[in-house]
Amino acid sequence: MYQHIKVPSEGQKITVNSDYSLNVPDQPIIPFIEGDGIGQDITPVMMKVVDAAVAKAYGGAKKIHWMEVYAGEKSTKIYGPDVWLPEETLAALREYVVSIKGPLTTPVGGGIRSLNVALRQELDLYVCLRPIQYFEGVPSPVKEPHKTNMVIFRENSEDIYAGIEFEAESPKALKIIKFLQEEMGVTKIRFPDTSGIGIKPVSREGTERLMRKAVQYAIDNDKPSVTIVHKGNIMKFTEGGFRDWAYGLAQKEFGAELIDGGPWCAFKNPKTGKEITIKDSIADAFLQQILLRPAEYSVIATLNLNGDYISDALAAQVGGIGIAPGANLSDSVACFEATHGTAPKYAGKDYVNPGSEILSAEMMLRHMGWTEAADAIIHSMERSIKSKKVTYDFARLMDGATQVSCSGFGQVMIDHM
Numbered sequence: 001m002y003q004h005i006k007v008p009s010e011g012q013k014i015t016v017n018s019d020y021s022l023n024v025p026d027q028p029i030i031p032f033i034e035g036d037g038i039g040q041d042i043t044p045v046m047m048k049v050v051d052a053a054v055a056k057a058y059g060g061a062k063k064i065h066w067m068e069v070y071a072g073e074k075s076t077k078i079y080g081p082d083v084w085l086p087e088e089t090l091a092a093l094r095e096y097v098v099s100i101k102g103p104l105t106t107p108v109g110g111g112i113r114s115l116n117v118a119l120r121q122e123l124d125l126y127v128c129l130r131p132i133q134y135f136e137g138v139p140s141p142v143k144e145p146h147k148t149n150m151v152i153f154r155e156n157s158e159d160i161y162a163g164i165e166f167e168a169e170s171p172k173a174l175k176i177i178k179f180l181q182e183e184m185g186v187t188k189i190r191f192p193d194t195s196g197i198g199i200k201p202v203s204r205e206g207t208e209r210l211m212r213k214a215v216q217y218a219i220d221n222d223k224p225s226v227t228i229v230h231k232g233n234i235m236k237f238t239e240g241g242f243r244d245w246a247y248g249l250a251q252k253e254f255g256a257e258l259i260d261g262g263p264w265c266a267f268k269n270p271k272t273g274k275e276i277t278i279k280d281s282i283a284d285a286f287l288q289q290i291l292l293r294p295a296e297y298s299v300i301a302t303l304n305l306n307g308d309y310i311s312d313a314l315a316a317q318v319g320g321i322g323i324a325p326g327a328n329l330s331d332s333v334a335c336f337e338a339t340h341g342t343a344p345k346y347a348g349k350d351y352v353n354p355g356s357e358i359l360s361a362e363m364m365l366r367h368m369g370w371t372e373a374a375d376a377i378i379h380s381m382e383r384s385i386k387s388k389k390v391t392y393d394f395a396r397l398m399d400g401a402t403q404v405s406c407s408g409f410g411q412v413m414i415d416h417m
Ligand SMILES: NC(=O)C1=CN([C@@H]2O[C@H](COP(=O)(O)OP(=O)(O)OC[C@H]3O[C@@H](n4cnc5c(N)ncnc54)[C@H](OP(=O)(O)O)[C@@H]3O)[C@@H](O)[C@H]2O)C=CC1
Pocket: 038, 102, 103, 104, 105, 106, 107, 116, 320, 321, 322, 337, 338, 339, 340, 341, 342, 343, 344, 352, 353, 354, 355, 356, 393
């Protein structure tokens, strides 16, 4: 029994089979975290749009029972001032298998560490899946936005995000610096007395499980390539390790063979017979390539920090983080969330674009096998954007647009379903 979470009186749990497939009842209970900042604006709109899509697709035969679980500021009001991520929230997300969350605040510098990162680590949601898709009519800063069609697999459990950091001049930072200098022969810390220290763990196992998902996605979705994005020329044993282990996995488990002596390699998609190329790109060069030659990239496998940067950069190319969805996945548990954050200056103003969270819910419905409802959301998003009744972020860049509120856009989507 939970302390503050109220389990709906109707509905059942989604369960997972031993092969990780899901059993989804017709009336599943889906936990949601409202989120900080604009979470209060976008999350209720997302639920309303999803309920409408499910009703439209199944005429009452299926229905979601939403169950609120708490994290972030709302949690501190319910559980006590220091409780940002209650144990029972983690337990519910695990127990109910599929969930969705709004954004959560992370202060820069001191204060609490990222709840988003903590949640991903606690539930071992090691894949951050962020598809980048262009909707016709969305204002974009590039000339041919439809050429940007990528799916990012961002490693979600390792890298500098592990949070192993020590504040400059603290006893722990000074101790590590002393250890590095005296026992590891390190001579290149430029200002040892005032350096903060961060540690970046990247493992073979972590890389391989991420790459396995990315390659399998390319096979299942008939994609032409997987690009490993890294900064391995500089960080040889972390980002370079990631590159080598990712290539190794493609060869070892998918039978990829070297092209012209490597390191690029390729194999035939067992489902379509078409070739899938495994290639790599150094992160800085990649960020200019995605602007200049986006059509050459499809599935992207990358580390946590690179993936964070690349997600927002690619989102901008197709219209901004107002419509950039995402999913955090383990082998069994899935928690869907937008790519953007809490946009605090807009909090509570019924102003921002709810599209990212709605499209995250669309991914959730597809993950549950509720394809018809997911399709209803995509089609309605397409029609709504064409109607030019859009939130401020699109309206300010579109000719002849009518600006609507966050909830107003939700209604536009329901009207176009
Ligand atoms: N997964 C999560 O929960 C995440 C949480 N965060 C956290 O969010 C907080 C704020 O981060 P910040 O760096 O400001 O980044 P945000 O993503 O919150 O906002 C940056 C800008 O992106 C635009 N934007 C964001 N969301 C929307 C939306 N729904 N519709 C339209 N435009 C949008 C706005 O642009 P404009 O000003 O041009 O209108 C906004 O000012 C931080 O505490 C951060 O740690 C950040 C990312 C992810």
